[in-house]
Amino acid sequence: MEHKLYIYNTLSRKKELFVSIHENKVGMYVCGPTVYGDAHLGHARPAITFDVVFRYLLHLGYKVRYVRNITDVGHLENDADSGEDKIAKKARLDELEPMEVVQYYTNRYHKAMEALNVLPPSIEPHASGHIMEQIDFVQKILDAGFAYESQGSVYFDVEKYNQSNHYGKLSGRNIEDMLESTRDLEGQSEKRRSVDFALWKKASPEHIMRWKSPWSEGFPGWHLECSAMGTKYLGEQFDIHGGGMDLMFPHHECEIAQNKAGLGKDSVKYWMHNNMITIGGQKMGKSLGNFITLEEFFSGNHALLTHPFSPMTVRFFILQAHYRSTVDFSSAALEASEKGLSRLMEGYARLQKLVPSSKSTIDISDLRAKCEKAMCDDFNTPIVISHLFNALPLIATIYLEFQMISEEDLNELISVFKLYLVDLLGLRTENETSNGLEAYKKAIDLLLNLRLEAKRNKDWTTSDKIRNKLTALGFEIKDTKDGFEWKI
RNA sequence: GGUACUUUGGCCGAGUGGCUAGGCGCCGGUCUGCAAAACCGUAUACGGCGGUUCGAAUCCGCCAAGUACCUCCA
Structure with a gap:
């Protein structure tokens, strides 16, 4: 080998x-x-x-x-x-x-x-x-x-x-x-x-x-x-x-x-x-009764959690620390991971849509080797992640057409991201589980806000159309004094 | 009491003798009707005291604080 x-x-x-x-x-x-x-x-x-x-x-x-x-x-x-x-x-x-x-x-x-x-x-x-x-x-x-x-x-x-x-x-x-x-x-x-x-x-x-x-x-x-x-x-x-x-x-x-x-x-x-996961500096464990179950993380149903956290956020949070270090849990730390992961995933999605040029004005040649070195050093996943983060500005500048990337380099960059981010760190690209649900909720809110606007303009045709269509799809729309509520 | 480990900026978290870790947040900027998002940029650090060294966050010693496992006790 x-x-x-x-x-x-x-x-x-x-x-x-x-x-x-x-x-x-x-x-x-x-x-x-x-x-x-x-x-x-x-x-x-x-x-x-x-x-x-x-x-x-x-x-x-x-x-x-x-x-x-x-x-x-x-x-x-x-x-x-x-x-x-x-x-x-x-x-x-x-x-x-x-x-x-x-x-x-x-x-x-x-x-x-x-x-x-x-x-x-x-x-x-x-x-x-x-x-x-x-x-x-x-x-x-x-x-x-x-x-x-x-x-x-x-x-x-x-x-x-x-x-x-x-x-x-x-x-x-x-x-x-x-x-x-x-x-x-x-x-x-x-x-x-x-x-x-x-x-x-x-x-x-x-x-x-x-x-x-x-x-x-x-x-x-x-x-x-x-x-x-x-x-x-x-x-x-x-x-x-x-x-x-x-x-x-x-x-x-x-x-x-x-x-x-x-x-x-x-x-x-x-x-x-x-190493252990700590909470308030103490080991999270069954016998201490200070644990938060994974289901509670996914549902957000726990006093210490501000909202639900997707499984990928939990995974990313854990991988952002080296496995032999303790990790101190807090909702704030998890929120930081959530945002970081989201940026990383958006960068990866953007990367896959980049249009190659005849030549590169950037250098991505050492990224693969850096990631490999980090993994070979006792599975140093936080370092791998930091290298991937460092590639995001490159992707952004190419996207905004300040820089160019050749087809060969683009394929290499996509390949490295696919390998480390998806295959080795195991971070799924499609977060349809709870992120998808979140986006869907936001879409409904968006529709209802449009309706609210129409109502304020006394555009009753549009307002009723939105409500009726949504009701027909199984939604229950409730007008409140200065807004709305909805459920299925 | 024993054994092992840890102590890094507002928070999380890498690093191990000289070279920017990274993320989140903060602040400034670009963009935008406004905002959000996105993007660009700045700042802030190595528990304390000694020692080794040209040079230590990084090595050594002592001290302090903390954690885990064990023991003891209940």
Whole structure:
């Protein structure tokens, strides 16, 4: 592969040249959502971040197998090894079968992702559909001597693992300190050490989601699904594992330990973590209750939002920051993105209508290379966007006929915009979803204002004609004291 | 308390030793019957204190503030 793509690897905390394990092929695993609630802005970040990674790797010519899981079992409240399963809790509260909850929110997740123009992954496996694989994985770890059974549950023996490996190497933790500080608290737990984590949990009598295993009727530990499904679909070693920074510890740390213990080798070559979206400087998260769902953004139905924001605005907003930086949400910031995106899209539309001349009086030769350089520098989408913005004045001056562009240069410029703006950043040109609706509303307002004008001139023929025609089309027109109202 | 990260102009947000990031907003201008849009242009910055260097927003140290994860507590 001829490219100089550098990816920041959380393991080394450095940008590393990307070299795939298998020539021309890339395996990528990204942690997907736990489907017990509507997707919020925080869920959009990894989806969009790794969508761009996916798109760029495809563009470079790789055959990419992109696996993004659906967590529908085993993720406990408070991410601890005790407490009620999140899905089961939601099911109990809503009086639904757990799988109804899963299906409902999975459908809604897919709908939101489609609106954001996030490409579907190659495989989207469910944890509940891979119980056998997870049981096998537990057995492997037990056979290797890195786990122990306790009252029907199976726990990973972190202390033993750490004697020959470094538990904590991803998140930079020193497990000896943790062992020291937690040793006193043992006693009531089935676990030998509080740092140990569950591979398999015996189900309590009221627990609905349960499967048979050699140890008990129960369910798999949360961290296990990624080890089992990643291995199943991408092999024992694969290129990229992605997810949010909040999953680094314990989730990904545990996954590394499980794979090393069960398979005898490290599975992942490049670990990538996107940063959080903040609101008022604080992480936007389910547990904090400060989240805004994607649907609320699209509908504008939230106290912090001044109006609806199109999915493309949300996507653009996220891409205007580098994925490893936090992004602070505010309605003002989103409005700024909305306007910026609109200008960019208008520029692209205008570009496609330019008339070429015999020669160019401008130089666009380095734009493609600049964009490519930015993408290769750990997917620096804000820089790509700034380069595209820099091309807008050129387009404007050609449009206003102050400058000329040759057919060759015009085709190149269109090609670069198409590639980066549409294909790689994934910004759709036609915003018929909510922008179209907005334009349509404005068109009706326009008509009614014409009618208002006619009324003021006592031109009743025109006034009545507009009202009657619109009424015939299904609109309800109401005159008010000094204006109008309408609805369908 | 531990680990990691962050601190850039009115707001958002790149950059990593000397060369304009970019967006939104502001202000000025072109255009227009007026306005909007569009276009052109100007201004504003690198948390604090030291150090390294010819030169630091960029490297090093200390301090301050903040965030995340963990731990502790409840």
